[in-house]
Amino acid sequence: MTADFDDMPRVIERPTWSPRETSEGAQELSLRDATDSDELGREVGAVLRLEDGKVLDPSQIDFDRPDDETMIINMGPQHPSTHGVLRLMLELEGEVVLRTKPIIGYLHTGMEKTGEELTYVQGATNVTRMDYMSPFHTETVFSMATEALLGIEIPDRATWIRTLMLELNRLSSHLLWMATNGMDLGSTSMMIYGFREREMVMSFFEKTTGLRFNNNFVRPGGVAADLPDGWEDDVAVICDTVLARTFEYDDLLTGQPIFRERTEGVGGLTAEEALALSVTGPLLRSTGVPWDLRRSMPYLAYGELDFDVIVGTYGDNFDRYALRLAEIRESIRMLRQIIEKMPSGDYRIQDPKVTPPPRGRIDASMEALIHHFKIFTEGFKVPEGEVYAAIESPRGELGCYLVSDGSSKPFRMHIRGPSFVNLQVLPLLLRGGLLSDAVACISSVDPVMGEVDR
Amino acid sequence: MTDIALGALAGLPTTTGAGVDQIAFPDRARYVPTIAGLREAGFEMVADLCCVDYLGHPGRTLPDGVAPERFEVVVNLLSLSAKRRVRVRVQVPEADAVVDSLFSLYPGTEAMEREAFDMFGVRFTGHPDLTRILMPEEWEGHPLRKDYGTGRVPIQFKEAPGPR
Numbered sequence: 204m205t206a207d208f209d210d211m212p213r214v215i216e217r218p219t220w221s222p223r224e225t226s227e228g229a230q231e232l233s234l235r236d237a238t239d240s241d242e243l244g245r246e247v248g249a250v251l252r253l254e255d256g257k258v259l260d261p262s263q264i265d266f267d268r269p270d271d272e273t274m275i276i277n278m279g280p281q282h283p284s285t286h287g288v289l290r291l292m293l294e295l296e297g298e299v300v301l302r303t304k305p306i307i308g309y310l311h312t313g314m315e316k317t318g319e320e321l322t323y324v325q326g327a328t329n330v331t332r333m334d335y336m337s338p339f340h341t342e343t344v345f346s347m348a349t350e351a352l353l354g355i356e357i358p359d360r361a362t363w364i365r366t367l368m369l370e371l372n373r374l375s376s377h378l379l380w381m382a383t384n385g386m387d388l389g390s391t392s393m394m395i396y397g398f399r400e401r402e403m404v405m406s407f408f409e410k411t412t413g414l415r416f417n418n419n420f421v422r423p424g425g426v427a428a429d430l431p432d433g434w435e436d437d438v439a440v441i442c443d444t445v446l447a448r449t450f451e452y453d454d455l456l457t458g459q460p461i462f463r464e465r466t467e468g469v470g471g472l473t474a475e476e477a478l479a480l481s482v483t484g485p486l487l488r489s490t491g492v493p494w495d496l497r498r499s500m501p502y503l504a505y506g507e508l509d510f511d512v513i514v515g516t517y518g519d520n521f522d523r524y525a526l527r528l529a530e531i532r533e534s535i536r537m538l539r540q541i542i543e544k545m546p547s548g549d550y551r552i553q554d555p556k557v558t559p560p561p562r563g564r565i566d567a568s569m570e571a572l573i574h575h576f577k578i579f580t581e582g583f584k585v586p587e588g589e590v591y592a593a594i595e596s597p598r599g600e601l602g603c604y605l606v607s608d609g610s611s612k613p614f615r616m617h618i619r620g621p622s623f624v625n626l627q628v629l630p631l632l633l634r635g636g637l638l639s640d641a642v643a644c645i646s647s648v649d650p651v652m653g654e655v656d657r
Numbered sequence: 658m659t660d661i662a663l664g665a666l667a668g669l670p671t672t673t674g675a676g677v678d679q680i681a682f683p684d685r686a687r688y689v690p691t692i693a694g695l696r697e698a699g700f701e702m703v704a705d706l707c708c709v710d711y712l713g714h715p716g717r718t719l720p721d722g723v724a725p726e727r728f729e730v731v732v733n734l735l736s737l738s739a740k741r742r743v744r745v746r747v748q749v750p751e752a753d754a755v756v757d758s759l760f761s762l763y764p765g766t767e768a769m770e771r772e773a774f775d776m777f778g779v780r781f782t783g784h785p786d787l788t789r790i791l792m793p794e795e796w797e798g799h800p801l802r803k804d805y806g807t808g809r810v811p812i813q814f815k816e817a818p819g820p821r
Contacts, residue, residue, distance in 0.1 A: 313800055478737070604707055604731065623772075627764075627765060627767060
């Protein structure tokens with residue numbers, strides 16, 4: 204036994220510069236004199252190689268600044284305002300943030316690898332755990348990609364049920380964001396109110412799908428169950444209550460001088476920067492770009508709904524707050540139309556190869572029993588091919604790239620998480636701001652770490 | 658839907674697919690020039706960049722003139738002004754798993770390329786900080802490769818007889 208130990212390298216090789224050690228080991232944000240100019244330029248925010256250097260002139264970077272004037276601190280991963288396990292290395296001069304480096308991967312569980320081991324029937328159970336604040340969106344994009352490979356059209360009612368659940372989910376996700384954003388800025392009452400309203404949506408999810416989170420309700424071929432009796436009344440009550448309470452939020456936050464002081468002009472972002480960094484969702488819209496996949500590339504029933512795409516002007520934290528508040532109201536507007544327009548019919552496709560037969564038929568029909576057995580043991584086979592499907596999640600473009608080899612399991616399943624991509628904007632948002640505003644900026648990006656790390 | 662000139666794809670093997678206008682297959686030498694041409698044409702954003710390991714795939718459908726290789730880097734481009742999507746698939750051989758980075762064209766690919774490197778070991782020349790992003794730095798191997806074993810945790814049932 205001891206001989207084996209002797210052969211093992213005892214010291215992990217370190218780079219030649221000596222990093223500062225913390226309890227977590229060497230810090231990833233290295234000293235200025237150990238960082239080359241390219242990387243330093245990227246970390247201080249000159250990420251964008253735009254034509255005319257609109258963001259930051261590289262000559263403005265103070266490469267010669269001695270390291271003893273600044274301080275490198277570690278924020279997270281276990282920090283209440285990092286929304287999960289996001290770790291930030293910050294270089295500070297006094298209270299001003301000079302450089303930022305987000306470090307992720309603490310929640311990485313290899314869900315894309317797991318997805319290759321599960322059949323398409325089981326796949327929705329896996330992907331729903333990625334973005335745990337909007338599980339329906341991830342399920343839907345996975346199901347849409349699978350259906351595109353299968354070449355099937357789902358029934359009208361299934362489309363509308365999906366749209367209903369997606370909009371309710373957007374409502375609950377934005378409400379939770381209002382709550383946590385309020386808490387990050389010191390408004391504890393907003394925290395309580397946001398969770399209170401979200402609870403109504405959660406109760407409806409529980410009633411419809413049996414679960415509050417990770418619902419596994421949207422599946423390839425349709426949805427798992429029909430809506431419960433009286434769903435119209437439940438949704439109408441949610442709409443009325445939440446809409447009335449958004450005006451209370453206005454009183455509590457929108458017009459509140461301290462809140463405005465802390466959010467207006469903080470964390471500014473321009474449209475060029477957002478586009479170059481592939482930022483989507485509320486962050487992109489807050490810069491004034493009217494890009495919303497629900498409107499620009501309609502999917503499900505969004506083409507038949509009347510709604511506005513909300514855009515901001517300045518791209519600061521206040522714009523992002525106001526935009527999400529307005530999106531809550533737009534979602535409510537859409538939900539009311541969905542109640543009116545919900546068609547009747549099947550809630551899943553009547554294709555025995557994709558949809559398991561109802562329980563009653565299994566006792567009566569041998570064929571139904573075989574189909575049931577096949578679907579739940581082997582799954583259905585999907586033709587060889589590859590497809591990219593994208594929808595608008597509360598955080599931005601949520602994409603799913605599926606490669607099939609003709610078997611019943613995806614050969615490759617890649618989820619384009621909007622939080623993962625949007626996190627790249629943090630060094631830019633935080634640069635030159637105060638440390639206390641860093642918390643507000645992280646919150647305004649609305650990262651869900653489950654989706655970032657997958 | 659506004660029309661957009663896809664001249665950058667001239668001479669390349671292409672196919673079409675669901676939800677996308679064109680799927681182009683440039684070789685590695687024409688990869689960055691093709692993307693640069695598409696950027697000129699009005700594709701403002703790289704929506705997604707990922708990698709696929711085709712080891713053990715029974716055979717994918719490729720247009721004539723494209724020699725299949727083990728890895729494939731897949732770039733999904735998005736034009737906001739024209740509301741169109743284009744996909745670019747580059748074949749990357751296993752022996753020399755290197756492609757040029759898109760960082761200088763689209764800085765937003767920074768994290769995506771790091772993820773592709775971390776999970777597949779495909780290197781991107783010109784990337785400013787090609788390090789692991791999701792796995793720990795000292796991790797060995799690239800988990801999403803098909804020949805990377807998933808492993809398993811042995812289960813010991815409570816009442817099961819012990820090993821004899």
